[in-house]
Amino acid sequence: MSFDGSFTHAMVHELNDLLKSGRITKIHQPYENEVIITFRANRKNYPVLLSAHPNYARVQITKIPYANPAVPTNFAMMLRKYLDGAILNGIQQVENDRIVNFSFSKRNELGDIEELLLAVEIMGRRSNIVLLNNTTKVILDTIKHINADQNRYRLLLPGATYITPPSQDKLNPFTDETKAYAKALSDFPNQEVLATELHRIYQGLDKNTSLELANYLHQHNESSAFDDFFEKFDQPNPVMTTKKQKSSFTAFPYATLEGTQQNFTTLGDLLDAFYVAKAQHDRVIQKAGNLVHVVKNDLKKNRTKLKKLNQTLASSEQADVYKIKGEILTTYLNQVKRGMTEITLPNYYDNNQDIKISLSNQISPSQNAQKYFKKYQKAKNAVHYVSEQLTKTHQEIDYLDNIMTQIELANPQDLDEIREELEKEGYLKVNQKKRKQKRSRASKPETFHATDGTQISVGKNDTQNDRLTLKTAKKTDIWLHTQKIPGSHVIIHDANPTDQTLTEAATLAAYFSKAQQSAHVPVDYVAVKRVHKPNGAKPGLVIYEGQSTLIVDPDEQLVNQLRQV
Incomplete structure (x- = not known):
């Protein structure tokens, strides 16, 4: 499922419950098309991701850590100028479209209350984030500037008047009083044809939601079936359904989607799990810059x-x-x-x-x-x-x-250490300006927990690997690495792990390696005391002896489960 209008409805409902009347405490733009705004509400901090990414545009509360750039972007500075300390009045969805409006109140420099609006337009490659004066509708800034040559219908530039995207000639399923679905149900008894007709009539239904609605109407003959279906979006039961390595996320379980189901507490947690690999990989490639080249x-x-x-x-x-x-x-x-x-x-x-x-x-x-x-x-x-x-x-x-x-497996915050390593080894010229800047804090290996609660650490670059294996780990801990395949150092913080924990740690080692898309990956494991670094060896290189070997298959779903335990 994509982030369609119905899922947007559920997300807006969740955000309003958690954030309404909250105050903005931090604003960052860690990536080109994404903003993180931290709200303080109900004595808790909620980092909210607003993404205008062409492939992964969305709005959600996120728990995924991000790397804050040393120099803020112009858009981030503009958001801080107008929204820092602002109070959230509410979050509204435009009809059942994928447009989410955050309305704020803040006193300006003269002490007058100013009404501001942050519009997040989730529209594929046309996605955007727009800050405007909610009274005059004048645009203050946008994350993507769109001029007349790119869009004749509307300008998305500072100083222009904000015009909402053209509306579709479709009905809002959450407010429809015409009961157009009833006629469609009688005219199109075939489920797939009915789904196509419902998609044509109603706004904000993607293919999966249309098919699920058609199935629900066929299964329930009650007159309230249509309303009952959409009420589920107000009380979501977030679930990710996976079949043959292909996953879909929905606000509640869809009977028409086959596969293994994984439930989540919130929609934000669901999207974190779904996008953790996809969006992170894209962010890494974007931030890696000339490293890959x-x-x-x-x-x-x-x-x-x-x-x-x-x-x-x-x-x-x-x-x-x-x-x-x-x-x-x-x-x-x-x-x-x-x-x-x-x-x-x-x-x-x-x-x-x-x-x-x-x-x-x-x-x-x-x-x-x-x-x-x-x-x-x-x-x-x-x-x-x-x-x-x-x-x-x-x-x-x-x-x-x-x-x-390592670049392909890294989190964005791990890349600075990889860049420093390449500079130290002579592959990259040293950037003197960045060297003079305050050095960022050393990134830490990612922490997982086995089913029995045993802690497992996974290094994501040579600096982390050396530190984890040679300094942090105890001599009695268990070290794992894919056999003769580039990958992460994995440490089980236990001298006598169970067979299940060994298998789970080996699966992590296989997943965080070059063999991530392979099957039957050999993974060596041995006590840390048998792992040594040769004199003059390059970062991350170690030798070991007395190892045993496990054969495992990389499993993304298991990795996500171990990440959440």
């Missing part, structure tokens, strides 16, 4: 170098042939005449089988023999050099491959 380029260079080294090694395997030819020429030097271009002589290394030897007619027989000895020595030296370079290049590729995996 630099690592991919270095990986490409080293893989090209590896290919050339292997070719050189293959040609260097002819070294013994050069030596044999040089020795045979020396033995039969009296049979070699100046001016010859080749000669066939018995090879006493191969049962005196004849061997053909090419010669230069410009040099003497003795010089021809010496030429082969020089080729032999050069090839022999090349084998030693190429072998060393092959080892270094393999290590470089493994390191960069591991960094790439």
Whole structure:
């Protein structure tokens, strides 16, 4: 299910219950299209995510931590100017559309009460967040500026008059008194056709909700069935339904959706679980900036170098042939005449089988023999050099491959440490301006809890991995890592975990690795005291011995469950 109008109705109901009359205490814009506004209401703090992301636009209370940028954006500064300390009067949905209006009151610099509106338009790639004076309808700022060239119907620029998006010629199912559904039910007895008709008639119904409504009307013949269905959105029972790695979120269980169901206390918790991987990955790629570009380029260079080294090694395997030819020429030097271009002589290394030897007619027989000895020595030296370079290049590729995996698995707040590591290792130029800024606090490994309550820590970058394995963990704790696959260090904070806890921790190790989309992933586990870091090794690299191995399948649903326990 998408964030349709009916789900928006349920979300507005939840937000009003928790936030009404609350005061804004913090405003941040951690990501390009998303704002976090913290409300203080009923003696609790509620971080509310307002997202205008083209793929993940939504409004919700979130518990997912975020990285606050060192320098606030212009839009964040404008929100702070007008809304910091403002009182929330209420949250309204425009009809059953995906437009949520937060109305505020605040005293301005002159002491007069000013009415302000923050409109969140959830419309795919046209999603936006608009701050305006609720009395004059003049736009103060928007998270995305839209000029006349981009939209002829309305301007979304500071100083322009706010015009709501064009309304659809559809009925609001929450206020419909025409009972248009009854005629549709009698005209279209087929459930799927009825769903299509309901989608055409009513506003804010996506495909899943339309189909569920059609099924509900068929199953319940009471005249109140239509109203009963939409009353469920005012008393939601949030659920995520998963089938074959595909998940859907709904305000209450849908009989028409098959799969494993996972219930949540609030709609915000539901969306956190649903978007934790999808939205976080997008945020990471967005914030990673040139990190991905630099690592991919270095990986490409080293893989090209590896290919050339292997070719050189293959040609260097002819070294013994050069030596044999040089020795045979020396033995039969009296049979070699100046001016010859080749000669066939018995090879006493191969049962005196004849061997053909090419010669230069410009040099003497003795010089021809010496030429082969020089080729032999050069090839022999090349084998030693190429072998060393092959080892270094393999290590470089493994390191960069591991960094790439860390970027893909990281939370946005983990990226600063990855960037610092790449600067320290010489892959990135040091940004002197950022170096002078106050260094951000070290990020911490993510914490999970096994079914029996045992704490499990998962490092998300080399800095976290080294700190977790070599400093934080006890020597008797259990260390896990995917076998010969880039991934996170995982620590079970228990010397004798149960088999179930071991399996759950191994599943975490498989999920937070390059093998996340694979099956039957081998995961090694061993006591921390058997894990060591070689002298001069790159960050995150360790060696270990005496390990045992588990074969597990990465399971996103299990990961989310362990995250919430």
